[in-house]
Amino acid sequence: MAAFAQSAPCWVDVQLPDLEAGKRFYGELFGWTFRACDGPCADALSDGKLVAALAAKQDGRMPTAWGVYFATDDIVATVARIREAGGQVITDPVRAGGAGALAEAADPGGAVFGLWQAGDREGFEKRHEPGSFCWTEVHTRQKGRVDAFYEEVFGFQGTDLDTSGAGESGTGGSGVDFRTWSPAGAEPGPDTAVCGRSVITDAFPAEMPSYFLNYFAVEDCNAAAGHAVRLGGRISAPPFDIPYGRMAVLQDDQSAVFAVLQPPVSGKSAE
Template sequence: MAAFAQSAPCWADVQLPDLEAGKRFYGGLFGWTFHAGDGMPFADAYSDGKLVAALAGKRDGRMPTAWGVYFSTDDIAATVALVRRSGGQVITDPVPAGRAGVLAQAADPGGAVFGLWQAGERAGFEKRNAPGSFCWTEVRTRRPERVDPFYEEVLGFRGTDTGPPADGTVPFRMWSPAGTEPGEDTAVGGREVLGDDVPEMLPSHFLSYFAVADCDRTAGTAVHLGGRIPSPPADTPYGRTAVLQDDQGAVFAVLQPNGRLP
């Protein structure tokens, strides 16, 4: 079992109304194969025989259809206590997931939801930063003045700003785990500010990225499978990226890295 550094993103899953439809979409998009949970409405996803994510059927229709990301912690009870002390909200107190580990869910002061994972027999991703697997996550928020210190306190992140941009808005911030030198080489996630051009109805959220070999082809395949392209392929300093939506409404991003992936 490969261990994850404290506060590193270690897992991602998606909550879907129709689990079987989700398997068809992501199997067709990323080439994932699946192993269903014993009597449970979820399926582990594999790429090249290695764990990369999970799909879960929603038990409550009021739950959002969305991808979630989990951060590793060595002491989930202590991290949950920090969430409360730092102005966040605990949505799900620590609960065992069999022998795999212990999970909790929380929201930051801007309302973005994330998960915490204390590993048992399962550390998390068995493959990442390679085509068909998770490679990056960023919180998109309207409240950086509250969110930045929250993640520094709760997860021990240390930030590196990439700006300031020419228009004077808040620069993008990369997060590096405690004990590392902040910068692109150590970053595990980021923070982006939602601008005035983003509808107010869109809440703060985490956007997770999956690496692909060809961004444009993947975007085209998503549409062929019934999905949408909220943000079409575009070049960035780290590669070509697009924001996609699956055929049930869950939003995620893909990145064709150019070798500069943190």
Template sequence: MAAFTEGMPCWVDALLPDVEAGKRFYGELFGWTFEEREGRYVEALSDGKLVAGLAPKRDGRMPTVWGVYFATADAAALSRKIRDAGGQVITAPLPVANMGTMAVGVDPGGAVFGLWQGGDRPGFEKQDEPGSFCWTEVYTRDKERVDAFYESVFGFQGTDLPDASIDFRMWSPAGTQPGDDTAIGGRSVLTDAFPAEMPGHFLIYFCVEDCDEAVAAVTRLGGRVQAPPFDIPYGRIAVLTDNQGAVFAVLAEPKAA
């Protein structure tokens, strides 16, 4: 399995009211197969490799949402850094059998994220390929505090996207030269175009072969289109909602000439 350096996105999962319905939706959309673990947690596989998880909501008040986990060698120490930097820890480090240790934090803008200290399960076995995770970004209304938070807690190297029509900051892991080639995620801003009640949150991207075909499939499967397909320098993307209300995005990278 791949090793993940500190702060790298290493896992994503969806919190759903109906995991069986989620299996049908994402199995059809991405071609995933599934294996159930203890506690009704379901691991999704693409070409036999781990790519994501689906988890049942234990309480109807919990959000239906996709979440991201960042890799760490020491979840307890990183939890302390989260508090020291102005964030919160809402789930203290918790061993998950022999697979690893998880924790859940909240940044100063209210966005929730996970920590994962890998054991037998370091994280993704496949990424940056169709049917797997490829990108994440946090949306916030408090960019100054949130930028300082992630760059302090994870050591991210931040660089603002030049000549962009939106206020966007890319993150590269600590010890790397910031830039497109090293970026693993980013920060965007919740503008007046978003509903006033929308909290800070992460958006998860999955690679697909064809963005427009993925959008058509989501619609056919009972999901909704939040942002129709549009082109960016890195490919063609769309923001979607599954048939239970979890928001995610898809990216089709430019095809080679």
């Protein structure tokens, strides 16, 4: 059996101007260790298990950003569905040696994501634990088109959530139109959700593009936010409580944006 459900998030990486600075930042923040991989990049490990990759940007015009990859057992067919559903294919499927095959695409709102068809490498070896990936969500202004796109391309089943009473940014923000997506064949709802969609409101600048926000689990959200600042990063959204724990939106010392989530003491993290 594959390690990841079809269309579930299975990997994240970050493109950075300075790879060594990125290793210092995330090594200190999350306790990651690193090993070299093919090209100017490094695998990140937590407790010796793969959790992410850091890569040196090869083109200064590329965004400094975290990217997420969704699992597929037929990358060619998924790319065809992306085109049919109104998305844009940025990079057609290419082999990554024996590790697998990847492609890059954008949804109708412009949010960029990747696809991964596993070979020798399935993806995360650790997730939903401190120091590892736990959630991703797309932030968009084109709710209708984007919902239809992901539900057609990946077979996601959506559940709209009541987000009243939570913070302004990220999962479950107050007044934010938020939907979770569960894989095809699963009973839709928070217990089976693998990712989500949030609407960018008029409170944000019109030039803000659509994007994926990737979350990492931490033991103490407040401490992680403070530590990021001491390492040269910034806080985009200070720690606040949501139905799934306590979160903050941060930037590293090269301006790549990510979120941290401290799950509730008893309960389930946003999976």
